[in-house]
Amino acid sequence: MTSNEGPGRLADVFNLLPTSPGAEPLRQAVLACRTHLIGAAVFSALVNLLYLTPTLYMLQVYDRVVPTGGLATLVLISVAALFALAALAALDWLRIRILLRAGLKLDQALTSRILARAVDLRGQAPNAHVLREFDHVRTALSGQGTLAVLDAPWTPIFLLCCFMLHWSIGMLTLFGGLVLFLLAWLNERDTRPRIGQAMDAANSAYAAQESIAAQAEVVRALGMRANSIARQTHERRRAVQQQADANLAGGRYSGAIKFVRLTLQSAALGLAGFLVIRGQMTPGAIIASSVLLSRAVAPIEQLVGAWPGLVKAHAGWRRLIDLFERTAEADRARTALPAPKGRLSVESVTVRLDETGPPQLKGAVVALEPGQTLGVIGPSGSGKTTLARVMAGALIPSAGAVRLDGAEYAAWDSDALARHIGYLPQTPSLFAGTVRDNISRFAAATGAPSDEIDAAVIKASQAAGAHDMILRLSRGYDTELGAFGAGLSAGQAQRVALARALYGDPVLLVLDEPNSNLDQEGEAALMTALLAAAKRGAAVVIVAHRAGVLSRVDRLLVLKDGGVQAQGPREEVLMQLRSGPRNAAQEATAR
Template structure:
């Protein structure tokens, strides 16, 4: 059974957001009640015209009841407009309450695909709250009121409405039963198609260079067609039920007119009740028809809400309050750290234990696939170990809030991963967006670029620090992007520096600047971890750690580890 707010840890922000919208929803429900009562106006007006005005020729009475009807209908239109505006504002408040928290959870979500979909799911929820879905739910409870009015008009009219309503409900239930799996399949197929399109767009240059345009287009078209076919199947199914419901409603309206006319001929109803019977029956079954039409959006919102609850439950630690700790000095400790990435069976890092003091430099080496990059990501706080603990000055990484921890860590990933924005934005980690004074951002960005030896290079760009980059740092060469990413890692003088293949795209001058930056960072007391294949950047590290198969095979002072590696190589050669 689906619960709006499951009793699970981590979903508290969702409850807070709903409470923030509670007043809007209450007023929308009140206005819906008034609107549905005022929908009786045409029925009462017609009965008065046929039963009082026509027989007596009372023009004054006609004018008076017409004025009352106009006022009532005007009030109805105003209230209907107001409840729509209230629900739109409820959707906006929901967005203000949750959008930033969802974005924060997406960043910490272990599964990228589910995280990337979360905002789209949230938009489905917000659309249902501010659209016809909630209005249909608010109008549905008033069907019994109109049914009662039909019985008061005449029992036969009430029975006709009741039977017709039951048939419509059965059709609605059948529609939901048949549409739910089809809508889910269409929804999942659309997600797959959009993901594939985005992946190809992000790697368009590689696709063109490798002659994969036609293959990529054919693959995308297959996925789009599959998604479109599933969506069409769901729409065809829903269309059949919608058409049947509309036919039945029109048939009921006609039957109600005929039945009321027969009752009027028999003297059991007044002539005014003939039209009133049709109007009442229409209003009694209209919420059911509206609910059927809004059902796909309600199903999408239900699925979206479940995705959000799973997302918040899976990232419950994000909002966990933490005690403010003093700034660390840079003492790093790994205690039996193991990492197994999602979707893999074997861990990429196995039981790594090490300690690094402030000012020490550690080089991490090993063959491709040995777990070096995964270890660097764990040390940088980019991913959480599957088991074991990473500590900074004795405190677990989780003891500090994510952004607070990141202030003390400088991370240069294997791929520079720059973002759309200016050079200054990228170097400063977009600090200006969080309210840091522009003068402070400028000063720290320039200082970091100078420490990375990238200041002169940046000044030679067309607009210097204000040069605008495209997505993924488009506009810079690979070497330039790596030097800007190094400056970003050094921003704010972090006490822990993690550099993954920092010289892979650097020329001789860039590598010299890198070595200077590492030496200066260590001299001011930062602990430095460097993952590298090329030996040049490891020439001056204090210690080496060698990985193989995710496990540590050697660790200690640089010369000792190198001697051990040379000895192992000699023994292997002798064995041959």
């Protein structure tokens, strides 16, 4: 066995080193902190040994100095004790600093990976608070909980010292430790589910608050202000109440543990005094027994105090493992594929967003060649947006495959694939940052050359017919936007989002209701942009209801109840629709 196998096996027991597929980065991040944790454990050993200093000092003062009146001896042992206590304080500071460094190292190793995995939860419910849960883990690693865990193995050493003073002092300490351990176990059993419920309630309350803040205009316009505040207040009150219940439950045990510890210390003093009277111990052992007993049981009390944080950290770590397991494919090594031409193939794709409900898309088959344009129509709820999300790579199908130039989407690195796809969702979904940043998909954040970004941004904006509109903004391309594109009108946001979709000349364009907020001028610019993209060889998919943007497409696809009802050349599909009963798809085409 190597020197690292022992700690590794102990860590595996607590699932600190997960071995499940996809969770390897978590294991590697913990192992990267191994040196810090070993250093903190070594310093903890020295700190706990130096905690014997007051006991030894008192024994020497009472048993050597007082009976003999040796002032020189008093000075020497006082200097030695002062030096030992200074070393204890320094080592205690160092181990806290080392654990803080370990927390920083863990943060540097995992933050970007956690964010990437959260983004990779395509079609699954992402945990919006995953970084908050990771912070629970990092805080526990660098906090009092870890110190208590590192101090706990030294309890037997202090217990042995108690037995060395007298067997009865040792038995009192052992009995008290068992009682405290029982109280700690009861505390764990009682508070763990309460803390878990409090965490879930807090996450729900925060999510409701963020939703209301993000849609404040709608809340005010619909007269929902008082109702939203009441709902949010109720959610928060429930979360606070559950947190209070967890703290009250833990507080009962903390109070009981403190009572037992203080009683044990007093009992140790009384028992030691009795033994001194009987001549079975020296006077110096009276206070020494109380100090040793206190040090023996201190880690148990510390663990109970730090328990809520440790429970949150454990729950957060479990959720991180689950997140990494569900996105196990994210870090799979992939062969770099050549730039695609834009041949899209959707092969028997089924999407079921709710495992218990009906599928949103059923066995969809679509083929599109470079330079072709496809219009997707159908009644509300027919699966149009779901199909667009699948084609754009935003949603992983439950069954079937989506291919670009014959290569399944999963064969690509997600960012590499996205560079060849332009996607405009129903909601423009702009982000806080400048107009330039949004159009360039924040390319500057990863070090792309500024001049190349500027040229590509201007080119995309001109292709989208948005250049002049952007120049009329207060600071042009450098205009700062708020969250969700705050600062732009709906039509302006849609045109900026179209420029973002065209950024980098993608070979596949997927546009969901691209003209929903556009005026006649904007719609004309949209049609020009789409025809220009098709002319340069891009495959273009348009989900729309208004006929203006569908009148120039090459092909039509009609969806109904999640299935493909008809597809083919535009005129042929329209002829099929005219020959049958008039439905919502025909109404959309006719408008």
